[in-house]
Amino acid sequence: MQGVNLxxxxxxxxxxxxxxxxxxxxxxxxxxxxxxxxMAGNITILVAISTDTRLHTPMYFFLGNLxxxxxxxxxxTVPKMLEALLLENKMISYTGCMVQLFFLIDVVGTxxxxxxxxxxxxxxxxxxxxxxxxxxxxxxxxxxxxxxWVVGFFNSLLHTSLIFTLLFCDSNxxxxxxxxxxxxxxxxxxxxYHRELVILAVAGVLGSSAFAVTLISYIYILLAILCxxxxxxxxxxxxxxxxxxxxxxxxxxxxxxxYVRPSSTYSPxxxxxxxxxxxxxxxxxxxxxxxxxxKEVKCALRRVISHI
Numbered sequence: 001m002q003g004v005n006l007x008x009x010x011x012x013x014x015x016x017x018x019x020x021x022x023x024x025x026x027x028x029x030x031x032x033x034x035x036x037x038x039m040a041g042n043i044t045i046l047v048a049i050s051t052d053t054r055l056h057t058p059m060y061f062f063l064g065n066l067x068x069x070x071x072x073x074x075x076x077t078v079p080k081m082l083e084a085l086l087l088e089n090k091m092i093s094y095t096g097c098m099v100q101l102f103f104l105i106d107v108v109g110t111x112x113x114x115x116x117x118x119x120x121x122x123x124x125x126x127x128x129x130x131x132x133x134x135x136x137x138x139x140x141x142x143x144x145x146x147x148x149w150v151v152g153f154f155n156s157l158l159h160t161s162l163i164f165t166l167l168f169c170d171s172n173x174x175x176x177x178x179x180x181x182x183x184x185x186x187x188x189x190x191x192x193y194h195r196e197l198v199i200l201a202v203a204g205v206l207g208s209s210a211f212a213v214t215l216i217s218y219i220y221i222l223l224a225i226l227c228x229x230x231x232x233x234x235x236x237x238x239x240x241x242x243x244x245x246x247x248x249x250x251x252x253x254x255x256x257x258x259y260v261r262p263s264s265t266y267s268p269x270x271x272x273x274x275x276x277x278x279x280x281x282x283x284x285x286x287x288x289x290x291x292x293x294x295k296e297v298k299c300a301l302r303r304v305i306s307h308i
Contacts, residue, residue, distance in 0.1 A: 009168040012097050014080070014090045015175050017272065028085040034284055035078045041287035042067040044301060052300040058141045059125065060297075062118045063290055065145050069111045070283035076104050077178040077279055084177065097179040102160040104180065108255055108278070109206070110152030115248055116210040117144045119217035122244075127224045155206060162195045175268040181259060182271060203259045211252050218245050247282065247289050254278040 018024050045067040049055045077100070084090045092100070121141075125132050163181060166188040176183040181199065185192045221241055228234045254277045291297045 009172045011091055011093050013173045014177055024085045035074055038074055038284045042070045045287050045291045048300040048304050055300055058121055058136045061141050065114055069107055070286050073107045073283050074280055081177045098164050101179040102156050105159050106152050106156035109155040110148050112210045113148040113151055116213040119214040123217035123220050126221050214248055251278050251282050
């Protein structure tokens with residue numbers, strides 16, 4: 001019976017960030033500005049990469065994929081949150097909730113794997129520069145990028161099917177500003193033990209594998225940087241890799257904290273803060289860290305602006 005969706009719930013109520021009108025308006029303005037800045041930054045990066053032939057290289061191909069994911073991630077959750085803050089419309093249909101959760105897990109999972117691929121790309125470029133063009137061809141990049149999207153899709157399909165074959169009947173109040181796995185598990189009428197085991201196992205294996213590839217790649221990169229003769233080159237490389245690693249650790253840390261744990265440790269207030277870090281803050285700072293500090297990207301942006 002538990003494997004069949006017999007839910008009596010046709011819609012859910014998303015708990016807002018605040019019930020105080022003045023606070024809601026301030027939060028609306030703040031998150032609207034952040035969202036628009038995120039869109040502007042990532043769309044600009046995509047335009048620069050797609051229009052400038054100098055940036056048609058493996059590294060910028062992956063950066064373009066990352067920018068696309070950073071557009072999709074906040075777009076899945078932020079507009080509904082803004083609607084709730086401004087209009088107090090906290091209702092979301094059963095289908096809408098299912099679709100929101102599916103695309104969120106899809107995008108987050110894809111970004112985890114993409115960051116691992118990007119770390120490997122930088123490892124080859126820095127540690128094996130002479131073999132880079134042979135080892136990382138555009139054909140291989142396309143296959144790796146498609147692979148990250150496909151794995152993210154099937155990973156999300158599994159998680160979504162596990163959540164929406166649960167029976168919801170006690171309450172329809174989702175203790176989060178969007179539909180997510182932990183608050184949905186908390187709403188179930190019956191035990192979610194076996195589903196949680198599957199979710200933890202899949203998320204643990206895939207997440208830890210991607211994180212291991214990322215971490216090992218950066219370790220080799222840092223060792224290669226230490227062997228550089230020029231102190232200026234070392235400082236520049238450390239600055240860039242340090243920034244990249246900070247973003248990677250922030251994204252991995254917050255997503256692991258959210259999904260790779262039992263539902264008994266679920267804390268709504270803590271999860272709202274954590275989810276904002278990877279769902280709102282990271283997409284905003286990724287263009288700055290990965291792209292806008294790069295001279296080639298800045299030159300491409302100047303050319304795009306001059307054409308406009």
